[in-house]
Amino acid sequence: xxxxxxxxxxxxxxxxxxxxxxxxxxxxxxxxxxxxxxxxxxxxxxxxxxxxxxxxxxxxxxxxxxxxxxxxxxxxxxxxxxxxxxxxxxxxxxxxxxxxxxxxxxxxxxxxxxxxxxxxxxxx
Amino acid sequence: xxxxxxxxxxxxxxxxxxxxxxxxxxxxxxxxxxxxxxxxxxxxxxxxxxxxxxxxxxxxxxxxxxxxxxxxxxxxxxxxxxxxxxxxxxxxxxxxxxxxxxxxxxxxxxxxxxxxxxxxxxxxxxxxxxxxxxxxxxx
Numbered sequence: 001x002x003x004x005x006x007x008x009x010x011x012x013x014x015x016x017x018x019x020x021x022x023x024x025x026x027x028x029x030x031x032x033x034x035x036x037x038x039x040x041x042x043x044x045x046x047x048x049x050x051x052x053x054x055x056x057x058x059x060x061x062x063x064x065x066x067x068x069x070x071x072x073x074x075x076x077x078x079x080x081x082x083x084x085x086x087x088x089x090x091x092x093x094x095x096x097x098x099x100x101x102x103x104x105x106x107x108x109x110x111x112x113x114x115x116x117x118x119x120x121x122x123x124x
Numbered sequence: 125x126x127x128x129x130x131x132x133x134x135x136x137x138x139x140x141x142x143x144x145x146x147x148x149x150x151x152x153x154x155x156x157x158x159x160x161x162x163x164x165x166x167x168x169x170x171x172x173x174x175x176x177x178x179x180x181x182x183x184x185x186x187x188x189x190x191x192x193x194x195x196x197x198x199x200x201x202x203x204x205x206x207x208x209x210x211x212x213x214x215x216x217x218x219x220x221x222x223x224x225x226x227x228x229x230x231x232x233x234x235x236x237x238x239x240x241x242x243x244x245x246x247x248x249x250x251x252x253x254x255x256x257x258x259x260x261x262x263x
Contacts, residue, residue, distance in 0.1 A: 006128065007126065008127060009126050009127065010126070010127040010128065011127075011129075011130070011133075012127060012128065013129075013131055014129070015131075018127075024144060025144055025145070025146065028155060028158030029158045029160070030146070032157075032259040032260075033204065034203060034204045034260070045202030045203070045260060047157040047158065047259070066151045066153060067151070069148045076208075076257075078205060078206045078207050078208075080205065116205050116206055117204065118257070122146070122147035123150075123151045123153060124151055
């Protein structure tokens with residue numbers, strides 16, 4: 001059975017309000033990833049991530065499966081670890097231009113076991 | 125302008141999977157997986173959230189450390205958490221803080237909670253502004 005398709009501009013809940021569907025389309029995260037950057041880097045879980053490349057200590061390249069329409073997407077990231085005294089953070093390596101599918105990042109001060117990233121923007 | 129009134133959206137082929145056509149009209153994205161499943165805005169001076177989604181409670185676990193307890197749990201520990209904050213306890217940036225706030229969450233995540241850590245440059249500090257968003261698969 002073929003799946004159906006609904007076209008609508010607004011979704012309305014009986015008690016929780018309504019939302020224009022443009023916010024559903026544009027407000028949804030288009031990609032996210034939880035990966036382990038220690039040892040052989042590996043994706044634990046993800047949405048629309050086609051590859052994770054370990055470029056050496058602290059440097060990774062992530063590629064999304066569904067390309068963005070432009071390079072103006074937003075990217076947020078957070079390291080997870082329990083060491084409260086060392087530096088931490090995930091930075092985008094702006095020496096390497098991002099593309100509509102790939103971004104190079106630097107995990108500040110080492111490889112960490114838990115790395116969270118989300119992307120929002122317009123899909124191609 | 126068309127409008128759908130409903131309390132629940134469910135996929136036909138797979139109940140938990142609905143695709144949405146992207147902005148460029150050529151690709152699709154998964155609605156359920158793209159939605160934030162939990163978010164919270166809180167002040168570490170209080171265990172009552174300023175505002176939240178799917179957050180059952182906040183636990184103060186020490187200076188600069190809070191536990192965010194999730195109402196409807198994730199189905200695994202591989203969900204993402206993005207946490208940002210101001211790294212100090214007020215609206216005014218203190219003169220003795222010499223580096224940016226370091227905000228993190230601990231690796232000891234479970235499906236129903238995660239720990240936040242706020243480091244204000246020289247010590248752990250109860251940050252005034254804390255914003256967390258979690259994505260992943262619900263149980």
